[in-house]
Amino acid sequence: MIYVALASFAFLLALVPLISILYATLLQGYAALSFDFFTKVTPPIGGTGGGILNAIEGSFVMVGIGSIIGVPIGVFAGAYLSEYPGKFAYYVRLLAEVLTGVPSIVTGIFVYELIVASQHRFSALAGGVALGFMMIPIVTISTNESLKLVSSSIREGSLALGISRSKTLIYVLLSTARSGVITGVALSIARVMGETAPLLFTALGSQFLMTGINDPASSLTLLIFDFATSPYENAHVFAWGAALVLLFMVLSLNMIVRAASRLKVTGTE
Amino acid sequence: MHDSSRARQRARLPNFFLILLIIAAFAVPVIVFLMLYEIGNGSIDAMRAFGLSFLVGSDWVPNPANGDPPILGALPAIYGSIVTTTISLILAVPISLGVALFQSELSPRVLRAPSYFLVEMLAAVPSVVYGLWGLLFLVPFMRNYVDSGLKATLGFLPLFYGPASGLGMLTAGVILAIMIIPYGSSVMREVIIAVPRSQREASLALGATNWETIKTSVLPFARTGIIAAVVLAMGRAMGETMAVTMVIGNVARISPSLFLPAYTIPSVIANEFTEVAGNGVYLSALFELGLVLFAIAFIMNLLGRVLIARMAFRAKGETAA
Numbered sequence: 240m241i242y243v244a245l246a247s248f249a250f251l252l253a254l255v256p257l258i259s260i261l262y263a264t265l266l267q268g269y270a271a272l273s274f275d276f277f278t279k280v281t282p283p284i285g286g287t288g289g290g291i292l293n294a295i296e297g298s299f300v301m302v303g304i305g306s307i308i309g310v311p312i313g314v315f316a317g318a319y320l321s322e323y324p325g326k327f328a329y330y331v332r333l334l335a336e337v338l339t340g341v342p343s344i345v346t347g348i349f350v351y352e353l354i355v356a357s358q359h360r361f362s363a364l365a366g367g368v369a370l371g372f373m374m375i376p377i378v379t380i381s382t383n384e385s386l387k388l389v390s391s392s393i394r395e396g397s398l399a400l401g402i403s404r405s406k407t408l409i410y411v412l413l414s415t416a417r418s419g420v421i422t423g424v425a426l427s428i429a430r431v432m433g434e435t436a437p438l439l440f441t442a443l444g445s446q447f448l449m450t451g452i453n454d455p456a457s458s459l460t461l462l463i464f465d466f467a468t469s470p471y472e473n474a475h476v477f478a479w480g481a482a483l484v485l486l487f488m489v490l491s492l493n494m495i496v497r498a499a500s501r502l503k504v505t506g507t508e
Numbered sequence: 509m510h511d512s513s514r515a516r517q518r519a520r521l522p523n524f525f526l527i528l529l530i531i532a533a534f535a536v537p538v539i540v541f542l543m544l545y546e547i548g549n550g551s552i553d554a555m556r557a558f559g560l561s562f563l564v565g566s567d568w569v570p571n572p573a574n575g576d577p578p579i580l581g582a583l584p585a586i587y588g589s590i591v592t593t594t595i596s597l598i599l600a601v602p603i604s605l606g607v608a609l610f611q612s613e614l615s616p617r618v619l620r621a622p623s624y625f626l627v628e629m630l631a632a633v634p635s636v637v638y639g640l641w642g643l644l645f646l647v648p649f650m651r652n653y654v655d656s657g658l659k660a661t662l663g664f665l666p667l668f669y670g671p672a673s674g675l676g677m678l679t680a681g682v683i684l685a686i687m688i689i690p691y692g693s694s695v696m697r698e699v700i701i702a703v704p705r706s707q708r709e710a711s712l713a714l715g716a717t718n719w720e721t722i723k724t725s726v727l728p729f730a731r732t733g734i735i736a737a738v739v740l741a742m743g744r745a746m747g748e749t750m751a752v753t754m755v756i757g758n759v760a761r762i763s764p765s766l767f768l769p770a771y772t773i774p775s776v777i778a779n780e781f782t783e784v785a786g787n788g789v790y791l792s793a794l795f796e797l798g799l800v801l802f803a804i805a806f807i808m809n810l811l812g813r814v815l816i817a818r819m820a821f822r823a824k825g826e827t828a829a
Contacts, residue, residue, distance in 0.1 A: 242719045246614045249606025250623060253693070256686045257630045260641045267644075315532030323526075328533070335536045340740075340809035341802060342747030344774050345547070348781065348798045352546040372539055379536060405525035433634025436749040436774070440781050460636045460750075467640045468754060475644060482637045493632045497625070 264483050271480025281446050281462060285471035291481050293448045297363060297456035298485075300449065301442060302432050304367025305374050309431075310424055313378025317420075318408055320379065321386035332383065338376035344436035346372055351440040363449055363456035366442030370431040377430065381423025385416040422500045429492040433485065435460035459485040547802065550795030554580065557789050562796060568760035568771075570780070570790045580793040582800065584760040588677060588770040592752065593745040595681025595766070600688050601738055607689065608696035613722055631690035639754030642683045647674035647755055650682070655767055666764040675757035678766035683755055684745045692741035699733030699816070700726060702823050732822070736815035743808025747801060749774035773801050 275290050282289030316335075320328045350369040355361055389412050397407040413420065435458075438444075443455040444465060459481050466478035554562060558580060565581020572578065611623050651674030658668050703726045711725040727734070757769020758779045777794050784791040 242609075242722075243614045246606045246610040249603045250610040250615075253603055253607050253630065253686075253689050254626055256641075257626065257633070259645065260633060260637065263641055263645050264637065312532045312535045315529050316535060319529035319533040323529070331533050331536050334540050336813065337806055337809055338536060338540060340743055340747075340805050341543070342749060342774055342805055344747075344749045344777055345543070345798050345802050345805075348550070348777065348795060349543045349546050351781075352550050352795075353542070375535055375539065405523060408525075429632065433632075433636070435634070435636040436778060439778060443782075460634060463636045463640055464750065464754070467636075467643055478640055479644075482640050485634060486637055489632055489634060490629060493628065497628070 261486075264479060264486055267476065267479035268481075268483030271476045272483070276480060280448060281457065283446070284466060284469045284474050287473060289477075291459065291462060291477075291484065293445065294457045294459045294462040294481060295484070296448060297366075297442065297445070298432060298458040298460070300363050300452065301367040301370055301438065301456060301458060302428060304364060304452065305370030305431055306424075306428060308368060308371030309374025309378055309427065313375050313427075314382050314413075314420060314424075316375070316379040317382025317384075318386060318413065320383040322404070322408060322412075332380070335376040335379045339380065342436070343373060343434055344439070347437035347440050350437065355441055358453075360453065361441060361443035361455040362453045363442055364452040366438045366456060366458070367452070369437035369441045370434065373431055373434065373437060374427045377427040378423055381427070382416075382420050385419025385423065386412055388419065389415045418500055422496050425492060425496040429489050429496070432492075433460060433489050435464050439464075543802070547795055547799050551792055551799050553789050553792035554796045555792075558793070562793070563800070566762055568776075570783075570787065570793075578787065578790055578793075580790070582773070582793075582797055584762050585771045585773045585776045585797060586800075587762045588680075588756065589746050589772040589774075591677050591766070591770075592680045592684055592756070592772055593742055595678065596684035596688060596745045597738065597742060599682065599685035600692055600741065603685075604689050604692035604696055604737070604741070605734065607693040608700055609722065611693070612697045612700045613718070613726070627690050627693060630686075631694075635687070635748065635750040636754075638683060638687055639751040642679070642751055642755040646683060647679055650674045650679045654678075667766050669765040670763075670768050672767040673757070673769070675755055675769050676765075676767045677756065677770045680752045680756040680770075680772070681766075683751050684748055687748060687751060688741040688745050691744055692737050695737035695740055695812075695816075696730075696734055699730045699737060699819065702733065702820065703729045704823055729822075730819070732815050733819040736812045736819070739808055739815065740812035743805050743812065746772075746808070747774060747805045749778050753778045773797050773804075777801075 273290075275288065277290055277295070278292055279288065279290030280293040281291065316331070320332055346369055350365055350372065354365040354368060358365075393411060393415060394407065397411045398404070402411070438458055438461055442458065442461065444461040445455045445457045449456050463478045463481050463485065466474040466481070469475075557577075558565065562580065563582055563586070565579070566583040567579045567581050568584055570578045570580065607627060611620065611627070615623055651672055655668075655672030655674065655678070659672060662668055707725045707729055708721055711721040716724065752772050753775035756772060756775055758771060758775060759769040760771050760776070761768060763770070777797055780790075781794055784794065
């Protein structure tokens with residue numbers, strides 16, 4: 240019995256920071272929320288007024304660019320790995336798992352050297368590309384895993400009916416594995432939405448709304464970092480408010496995805 | 509005949525869809541090699557200037573006062589990374605094991621799903637939000653309660669020497685521990701679940717209690733996998749950037765004291781990358797640090813997965829037998 244108590248204690252101990260973070264973010268961040276907060280752009284650090292509109296815009300744009308890059312490549316690569324297994328597929332899968340373990344700041348300096356240094360400017364595009372490079376291995380592995388779960392009888396039945404391999408993949412396999420693939424994509428989006436390090440030297444951050452993807456851009460994460468590390472108290476409140484918005488988006492996306500996949504499993508499918 | 513030659517022609521037509529899939533599959537290796545190339549390329553200047561002594565040099569002076577060329581050594585950053593990771597593992601490994609056992613064996617069935625969910629929420633919190641909470645909540649907490657308590661009781665140790673501002677390797681270690689618990693416990697949980705039923709059932713059949721079964725049959729079998737979880741968590745801890753940067757104080761120093769501001773490899777890069785302004789060797793040194801970080805993370809990741817594969821192989825063998 241003592242071991243059950245110890246394990247339960249460890250579990251509760253692990254929950255303490257979660258509760259503390261949620262509580263602190265809610266309590267401190269609530270004070271920052273206002274209509275202006277969602278409609279104005281960032282003030283100079285330490286200044287009054289202003290909002291997080293450009294940060295929300297930057298986050299959405301860069302996660303969007305990252306998704307446009309990461310989702311198609313990840314899904315097709317994952318499909319290749321499951322449908323054409325072999326030596327090449329084995330090494331691609333291994334490298335994908337290695338890539339997921341690469342610290343995100345390394346991805347950031349990589350994309351800096353690749354895009355920012357050669358273009359001589361920081362841009363939302365570079366930030367989006369960095370996020371996309373992070374999404375590719377995650378989506379690849381989750382698509383591969385989802386497709387592996389599709390029973391071979393479905394695969395073989397489709398091929399036996401004369402449907403070509405590519406049509407089998409698109410119309411039969413991917414649609415059967417649909418919920419797993421979407422879950423993987425949504426979770427990777429939630430993950431990169433919370434990333435800061437890859438954006439530090441690619442998007443740089445900005446106080447203004449973007450005029451195009453070749454401008455530097457802010458993001459909720461960059462804003463939180465800049466404002467939290469400043470010495471000004473009102474900047475701290477601002478950061479808590481942005482953290483509340485970010486946490487809300489990321490946690491609710493996570494919860495929706497997991498609830499939906501659980502429903503599918505116990506549903507009629 | 510006419511038909512068979514048409515068929516042969518059709519069979520020789522490239523399947524464009526397959527080509528699309530192959531191109532997508534190539535993306536992953538291309539990214540890895542491009543990454544190594546770009547970062548390696550960026551590090552060349554520093555490698556030429558400092559050679560191998562970069563890794564053991566303990567001075568980090570990017571802009572010497574009298575206009576001399578910079579003297580850059582990675583040891584303060586490497587030291588800080590090792591110490592903070594060690595602290596985080598000391599704190600996180602027992603807790604992760606407890607959480608994993610709770611989730612897989614010891615909790616009532618009805619609590620299983622909620623317990624998975626809650627730990628996943630812990631993992632979903634963005635790193636910068638951990639840093640914000642760390643800087644504005646944990647740092648004052650450590651300064652006012654934990655550090656002063658440690659100084660009062662164990663202040664004679666060089667570990668706890670110096671003024672406690674709350675920023676430093678101890679606080680960074682604590683926040684890293686919190687962040688790697690979800691990852692470490694989920695790997696451990698999967699490994700524990702992977703222990704073949706035959707092991708458990710044999711032990712129970714001999715009259716062992718639930719806990720005795722865990723202690724004598726499950727955990728020893730899962731030992732390789734648990735070590736794998738520790739290695740993987742170590743890699744994760746060494747690569748964590750934002751939360752650590754916000755609470756470690758960002759000072760290049762090698763000191764036994766856990767209370768003084770310090771540095772880790774990722775936080776040097778994060779903190780100083782935008783300050784390199786034209787200083788070619790400085791920028792290159794940061795790239796070299798990035799290369800070191802990539803190598804560390806790569807090795808830890810590979811080692812962890814090899815260990816897990818080895819345990820899975822054993823598990824399959826036992827199940828077949």
